[in-house]
Amino acid sequence: MLHVDLDAFFASVEILDDPSLVGKPVAVGGSGDRGVVASASYEARRFGVRSAMPSVMARRLCPDLIMLPGRFDRYEEYSRAFHRVVSDLTPDFEPLGLDEVFADLRSLRRLNVRPISGARALRERIRDELKLECGIGLGRNKLFAKLASKKAKPRVVDGQLVDARGVYWVNRATEERWINEMPVEALWGVGPATAAKLRHLGLPWVRDLARIDEASLARHLGPAMAMTLAAYARGEDAREVVVDRGAKSVGHDQTFARSLRGHDEIVSELRGHAGVVARALRERHYVARTISVVVRFDDLTSVSRSQTLAFGVDDDVAIASIGEALVSSIHIEQAVRLLGIHASNFLERSQNQVQLSFGIETPSTNARVAASAISGARQAGHEALRDAIDEVRQRFGRTALGSLSDLGPTGVDPATQQGRAAFGPEPSGYVTD
């Protein structure tokens, strides 16, 4: 198993695209009071800046930090190029986020290529063709390959950058040493909460997990986690490389610089979010049967609501209507700092079974209204129009046409409970910006 991890990915792409940033402390992330660092250059890391750190703290540690907002379309381009390079080594690879890849190298045996040679060649090509640095780990399974790639990467020790080995291969002796020396939080799947539980149980080391009875571990962590951790502690990891893992959900969340107050503010933001999710679905030719919303309050507590329909949706207004119905079912007494909407339970768009005239079994009146809105949309020929809008936007840019979600009314006429208002017979709402 091979694991590649690109160094400081987002920050490195920014520096490649703007050479004036070379040698400077650069971070990508939100710059506001509620922002966090998504990626930091090694110059920034020398000051202690780390990803997932609140931006306020990063700036305190490094006053000259150059904070960039992030251009994810650009990172995706680089990511695709990265995957093309990996695919030349083997087609058996699995991306993890934009900047990591697992690859099963067993097929290289037939070609008489040693894993270590393949890894070195891959690293050279990433450097030559993408101008990016990376760490590569080789091991018996995903667990060790991932731990090894971390060892292969440059580290900051006492504010100084320690050179990277580039490629790190874990042999049996090293495996055993790591199992004996590693704290539990070094394991995949052990975060702050699980680490705290394990410390509480007197099991702070991976070697402690090897001696504890799995059944008693399961009582505290659940059966799945217990089984996984017990296996890891024996150096076993059965996870295979899955090529083309299809997406299971898409969503859009946003934390607001100023928390939202009142139903109207929330609904108007929700419509924009619904449009983002709907477009993502259509790009993938999926429809989603389940729509969920999440609301985070100023005290950082969150509430979610979801609803599964008998058929799939991929339409801005339909998803917004369902989202509104769900949000309306939440008791909102505080200001809202985050609002999210997600779609899951995908069907291929071509496989969608649409019911136009049957009553739809749903627990709430609002959802029935949403369903009738969907029917209304289809009957009004709205779908073809929307696809045309998507196509125009694809060819001429996203701002070439005004956004459907800016139309205003919810798409549901409260008097008639009909979903005709926004779809209407006349499409004059869709004129250009």
Next chain:
DNA sequence: TCTGGGGTCCTAGGACCC
């Protein structure tokens, strides 16, 4: 310093079917 936004997987309870 006070915690983003993109996701995945697991758990527990309830409804429902056979």
Next chain:
DNA sequence: TCTGGGGTCCTAGGACCC
């Protein structure tokens, strides 16, 4: 008349990963 055990689906929440 009161009851089981297996299984699926849905919902809400939580933990984790990059």
